[in-house]
Amino acid sequence: MKNICLLGATGSIGESCCDVLRGHKEKFHLSAFSFHKNVEKARAIIQEFSPQYVSCGDEESKERLSKEFPKITFGVGSHGLVEAATLEEVDVVLTAVSGAVGFTPTLQAIEKKKTIALANKETLVMAGKWIMEAARKQNVKILPVDSEHSAIFQALQGQDRTSLRKLVITASGGSFRDYTREELEHVTVEQALNHPNWSMGKKITIDSSTMMNKGLEVIEAHWLFDVPYENIEVVLHRESIVHSMVAFHDGSYLAQLGASDMREPILFALGFPERLEMKNEKPFDLTEIGKLHFEKMDEERFPMLRLAFECGKKGGSFPTVYNAANEIAANAFLDGKIRYLEIEKYVAFACLQHKEKEDLTLEDVIEIDKRTRNFVRKEIEYAQSQENEMRR
Numbered sequence: 547m548k549n550i551c552l553l554g555a556t557g558s559i560g561e562s563c564c565d566v567l568r569g570h571k572e573k574f575h576l577s578a579f580s581f582h583k584n585v586e587k588a589r590a591i592i593q594e595f596s597p598q599y600v601s602c603g604d605e606e607s608k609e610r611l612s613k614e615f616p617k618i619t620f621g622v623g624s625h626g627l628v629e630a631a632t633l634e635e636v637d638v639v640l641t642a643v644s645g646a647v648g649f650t651p652t653l654q655a656i657e658k659k660k661t662i663a664l665a666n667k668e669t670l671v672m673a674g675k676w677i678m679e680a681a682r683k684q685n686v687k688i689l690p691v692d693s694e695h696s697a698i699f700q701a702l703q704g705q706d707r708t709s710l711r712k713l714v715i716t717a718s719g720g721s722f723r724d725y726t727r728e729e730l731e732h733v734t735v736e737q738a739l740n741h742p743n744w745s746m747g748k749k750i751t752i753d754s755s756t757m758m759n760k761g762l763e764v765i766e767a768h769w770l771f772d773v774p775y776e777n778i779e780v781v782l783h784r785e786s787i788v789h790s791m792v793a794f795h796d797g798s799y800l801a802q803l804g805a806s807d808m809r810e811p812i813l814f815a816l817g818f819p820e821r822l823e824m825k826n827e828k829p830f831d832l833t834e835i836g837k838l839h840f841e842k843m844d845e846e847r848f849p850m851l852r853l854a855f856e857c858g859k860k861g862g863s864f865p866t867v868y869n870a871a872n873e874i875a876a877n878a879f880l881d882g883k884i885r886y887l888e889i890e891k892y893v894a895f896a897c898l899q900h901k902e903k904e905d906l907t908l909e910d911v912i913e914i915d916k917r918t919r920n921f922v923r924k925e926i927e928y929a930q931s932q933e934n935e936m937r938r
């Protein structure tokens with residue numbers, strides 16, 4: 547029996563994970579989970595899985611749930627996330643919160659030698675060096691849950707790493723893949739949230755459309771597989787059937803294919819090294835799909851992808867800034883505070899004005915992450931106040 551801690555149980559990955567656990571009660575027990583705001587969903591998860599520990603987003607929901615479930619221990623906020631992830635009985639932590647809030651509990655779980663199943667790419671983009679160093683030092687496995695990285699991880703099983711030529715990450719192109727830059731000027735939140743292939747949380751769906759998601763994934767792949775940026779390629783693949791590929795020096799490519807169903811990489815990570823049976827499998831028939839398409843990425847059309855490679859190659863805290871600026875800008879777009887193309891503008895501006903610190907420490911990175919968020923927040927507030935002034 548593997549005891550699981552699920553950080554972000556009420557989200558899209560959280561829901562897929564609960565379904566995987568439901569299908570394999572003999573293999574997995576949900577020992578701990580976290581939620582942020584969705585008390586109703588958290589209550590249903592408690593009733594179904596009877597965990598020992600639950601981390602709540604605020605004191606009020608903690609009070610409410612503590613009264614309803616007196617046998618369960620409840621925590622709250624960032625402290626609660628760490629308590630859940632480091633609980634004695636937990637074997638595997640699936641980090642599925644949205645954003646770099648996943649960083650500290652993931653690092654603390656590694657320090658306690660928990661296996662990590664990582665959906666939360668922002669953690670690796672913010673401070674990949676420190677996460678990977680800690681994992682090496684503690685001899686802890688980081689099993690990718692992000693579909694592209696799971697595909698690469700699966701394709702690399704049993705292969706000689708010295709024969710690896712490059713990683714080929716596929717991108718669906720997101721909600722606006724056929725829009726021109728001009729057409730992007732007036733797109734709405736509703737349109738942006740209409741992903742062609744995947745049903746996901748709001749922030750990642752916006753990221754997919756701006757190509758930030760692919761940018762974050764390139765940096766995530768660099769850290770997970772220790773591959774230089776020069777050997778990572780992104781191709782547009784509209785069908786999201788080939789989840790990614792690995793190319794070898796002998797000219798061979800190995801790809802992993804499957805339905806657009808996040809339960810598959812979750813099941814693979816939680817079951818690893820066993821391949822477990824998928825219950826209620828989604829239909830997948832290549833003869834019905836018929837054709838698969840692969841196209842070159844247009845860097846002019848998707849400047850955030852180019853910027854990811856630039857930030858990744860510069861290294862240090864450039865990826866931290868790239869991610870932090872995007873978290874603020876993408877959420878500001880979702881909240882109706884900025885226009886769609888301004889997401890790119892704020893991310894590019896934050897990266898452009900960033901001055902690297904010498905002998906960067908983890909404390910510096912945490913500070914830079916915080917400073918970037920404040921910087922972008924203030925820039926957005928200032929622009930809003932100017933717009934309001936003009937309207938008067």
Ligand SMILES: NC(=O)C1=CN([C@@H]2O[C@H](COP(=O)(O)OP(=O)(O)OC[C@H]3O[C@@H](n4cnc5c(N)ncnc54)[C@H](OP(=O)(O)O)[C@@H]3O)[C@@H](O)[C@H]2O)C=CC1
Pocket residue numbers: 553554555556557558559560580581582583584585641642643644645647665666667668691692693744745746747748749750808
């Ligand atoms: N969805 C997908 O298919 C994929 C997602 N990922 C990655 O997985 C992660 C989760 O994505 P997804 O499930 O789509 O996101 P969702 O927005 O659907 O879910 C996010 C989860 O995190 C919780 N949460 C939100 N903000 C905070 C916070 N400040 N502190 C603590 N918890 C918080 C939410 O709680 P509540 O709902 O209670 O407010 C929810 O449980 C992201 O990093 C994403 O990039 C990677 C590959 C695919």
Ligand SMILES: CC(=O)[C@@H](O)[C@H](O)COP(=O)(O)O
Pocket residue numbers: 692693694716717718719720744753754755759760808
């Ligand atoms: C399911 C998953 O892993 C997402 O990250 C997905 O890859 C988004 O697809 P695109 O970013 O390619 O649109």
Ligand SMILES: [Mn+2]
Pocket residue numbers: 692693694763
């Ligand atoms: Mn992905």
